[in-house]
């Protein structure tokens with residue numbers, strides 16, 4: 001990759017994590033830590049000089065939503081396409097390569113990477129839980145660098161589920177989609193596409209909403225409806 005892109009962006013030879021985070025903040029997204037890959041991650045061949053550092057990019061509490069809503073295009077998969085546009089542009093500026101959670105299958109193991117990057121753990125209903133925003137966060141891409149980056153120390157972050165005896169997330173689903181300790185996609189789909197499923201479709205997954213952590217970061221109603229619609233469409237195709 002050309003050093004001129006780094007110089008043109010005024011970054012010097014080694015973009016530091018704070019500088020990367022600043023560039024990403026301009027997209028509306030957030031840097032979510034990073035990790036140094038090992039050969040079993042299968043990333044090294046993606047850059048001619050190998051991959052020395054990975055920075056995860058995502059969202060906390062749906063903060064990116066207004067920026068996306070203003071910039072979205074009338075197209076299939078608008079969020080994935082917007083993510084590609086803004087992160088490919090950032091990657092060019094930072095002399096990096098962007099890869100995405102929606103690439104595949106096979107999918108890149110973003111949740112496993114996030115556990116390494118931020119020390120998060122999985123909630124009993126699947127999504128990783130964040131100590132501040134709870135279940136209201138996600139990942140939009142990863143930036144691969146062929147050089148070392150001063151990555152933040154990964155934690156471990158405290159896991160709110162360890163202190164949550166009631167675990168309301170496991171019992172809030174009207175059709176018991178998490179009753180067997182796994183996510184019963186068919187049961188969920190049947191419910192959300194029936195009239196009784198309107199609250200899940202318009203306000204978001206009731207199991208996710210039952211979690212007492214990070215409630216002030218709950219996604220806006222139009223983002224919840226967008227996610228529910230995307231989930232249904234993914235299985236209708």
Ligand code: B12
Pocket residue numbers: 100101102107108109110111112113124125126127128129135137138139140181182183185205227231234
């Ligand atoms: C395929 C997929 C799904 C499928 C199937 C999931 C499954 N059980 O296999 C379906 C469509 C059902 C799904 C649904 C949802 N998903 Co999903 N999904 C993915 C995707 C694209 C690939 C997962 C994968 O196979 N990874 C490859 C393996 C090797 O990596 P891994 O890290 O070990 O992945 C494992 C986990 O993702 C786990 N898993 C995922 N969902 C669930 C749910 C439960 C209950 C359990 C036990 C495990 C589990 O299964 C994977 C295989 O072991 C990831 C993005 C990504 N690239 O990781 C998003 C991802 C995991 N999904 C995400 C989310 C938020 C959801 C939803 C909650 C809703 C939504 N879109 O708003 C729903 C509802 C599911 C739920 N309540 O948990 C987020 C999780 C963010 C976070 N906070 O951790 C991700 C990371 C996408 C993102 N862009 O941020 N998902």
Ligand code: SF4
Pocket residue numbers: 123124125129135160161162164166167168169170210211212213
């Ligand atoms: S309700 Fe409790 S167990 Fe469930 S995700 Fe929230 S903190 Fe974790």
Ligand code: SF4
Pocket residue numbers: 172173174175176177187188189191192200204205206207208
């Ligand atoms: S969206 Fe509704 S039906 Fe599906 S898992 Fe969540 S609460 Fe259950």
